[in-house]
Amino acid sequence: MKAILLAGGQGSRLRPLTLNTPKPIVPIFDRPFLRYQIELLKQVPDIDEIVLSLNYQPKRIEEVFGDGGDLGVTIRYVVEPNPLGTGGAIKFAAGPKPSGPVVVFNGDVLTSVDLPGVIALHRERQARATIVLTPVDNPSAYGLVEADPDANVKAFLEKPSADQISCNTINAGIYILEGDTLDRIPPDTAFSIERGYFPSLIEHAETFVAYTYRGYWIDIGTREKYQQVHHDIMSGRFNAPPFHEASGTAVISPDARVDPGAVIEGPCFIDAEVVIKSGARIGPNSVIGAHCHIGEDAQVNGAILWPHTWVDRNATLGPLVAGRHCQFGRHVEVGGSTVLGDNSVVTDFSRL
Ligand code: GDD
Ligand code: MG
Numbered sequence: 001m002k003a004i005l006l007a008g009g010q011g012s013r014l015r016p017l018t019l020n021t022p023k024p025i026v027p028i029f030d031r032p033f034l035r036y037q038i039e040l041l042k043q044v045p046d047i048d049e050i051v052l053s054l055n056y057q058p059k060r061i062e063e064v065f066g067d068g069g070d071l072g073v074t075i076r077y078v079v080e081p082n083p084l085g086t087g088g089a090i091k092f093a094a095g096p097k098p099s100g101p102v103v104v105f106n107g108d109v110l111t112s113v114d115l116p117g118v119i120a121l122h123r124e125r126q127a128r129a130t131i132v133l134t135p136v137d138n139p140s141a142y143g144l145v146e147a148d149p150d151a152n153v154k155a156f157l158e159k160p161s162a163d164q165i166s167c168n169t170i171n172a173g174i175y176i177l178e179g180d181t182l183d184r185i186p187p188d189t190a191f192s193i194e195r196g197y198f199p200s201l202i203e204h205a206e207t208f209v210a211y212t213y214r215g216y217w218i219d220i221g222t223r224e225k226y227q228q229v230h231h232d233i234m235s236g237r238f239n240a241p242p243f244h245e246a247s248g249t250a251v252i253s254p255d256a257r258v259d260p261g262a263v264i265e266g267p268c269f270i271d272a273e274v275v276i277k278s279g280a281r282i283g284p285n286s287v288i289g290a291h292c293h294i295g296e297d298a299q300v301n302g303a304i305l306w307p308h309t310w311v312d313r314n315a316t317l318g319p320l321v322a323g324r325h326c327q328f329g330r331h332v333e334v335g336g337s338t339v340l341g342d343n344s345v346v347t348d349f350s351r352l
Helices: 034-041 058-065 085-094 115-124 179-184 193-203 223-235
Strands: 002-006 049-054 075-079 101-106 109-111 129-135 143-147 153-158 169-178 208-212 217-219 250-252 268-270
Touching: 002 034, 002 085, 034 049, 034 058, 034 101, 034 109, 049 058, 049 085, 058 075, 085 101, 085 179, 085 193, 101 115, 109 169, 115 129, 115 169, 115 208, 129 143, 129 193, 143 208, 153 193, 153 208, 169 179, 169 193, 179 193, 193 208, 217 223, 223 268
Parallel strands: 002 049, 002 101, 049 075, 129 208, 250 268
Antiparallel strands: 101 169, 109 217, 129 169, 143 153, 143 169
16 A cells, blocks of 8 residues: 655745745654654555655755655655645656555644554545545644535535534544545646545545544644644653653763753753753753753753754843854843744844
8 A cells, every 4th residue: 555645735835844844744843743643654564655745945855755665665756747736746756546445644743643544444434535534723723624514525625714613623644545535636736635625525425534533633834833843842831752661751862971969850851962961951841952062151042943053151042043153142041932043143142
């Protein structure tokens, strides 16, 4: 069975972080985001090929995963000549005349859904399409999906307005689709699976089944959610590497150097080749990427720092996110909700 990961979006809501790092490979702790999805797909022995459907900065993604051998999977890359939207991209990646079921994932969702269970439901119901739903507080940023008590999908409404919200279950961005149902998607044309394909299944009364999952699920597409996923893994709300049973504690690479007199308060993550100087304090929810330097008496209070960032002495960083190779000068004070792109320089004594 083939799995298609939709990983071609521009990640515009995560700019400037995604200017040089496409969303599917933004780091979560020490690993590219899509590694979590690939691990989930490995739970299904029938999946023999993972197709990454790409458009934005495909080379960067290919460099990270190669042929998939390091992760024990087979990865193939399909690059659209221009963005075809979610439906057009699936059609393009599935190739001509697909048959049998294909697994599709939005490339920015993280979840512990029981994927073999979803496939089992699809087979048991002999569904033409099966969609994973998840409950959320506010469905307006998602695809609203209504199902009846027998789990048949009755309505799909992408990005509903306030007065259209009739339930709290949304499209979790995970589908099992029978290949021949893709014939309703025009080839080589921009087409939305949410606005075109799903409504068409309902209109034609196809067997379209919902699998509602109430466990962990998040779309990392905004800065708030990107930070949230780190907090959830550190706190153990979502049980995942690199924390697992170490949730709530400080996870420190054996290749990091923490000088005596530095204070580390978990939960936090300190990656390889990091140097933390004496008197520095790393507070809860901080994530210090590989090769970062934290100077004397600096304070990192919940910041996520991508690799190779330099924090000079007496700097104080709130819960910000900073890209690669940033520099924070002496005595700077940078508050939360700041997002800095790669190579940003905050000069000595600056306040943001
Ligand atoms: N290859 C390719 N080409 N991929 C694309 C394209 C494209 O033209 N456009 C978007 N994608 C990928 C994105 O990279 C992302 O992984 C996925 O498709 C979904 O796109 P988003 O831009 O993240 O959509 P969204 O988050 O607003 O809404 C979607 O996801 C929600 C769940 O997180 C919809 O599917 C909603 O219905 C759903 O609730
Ligand atoms: Mg998204």
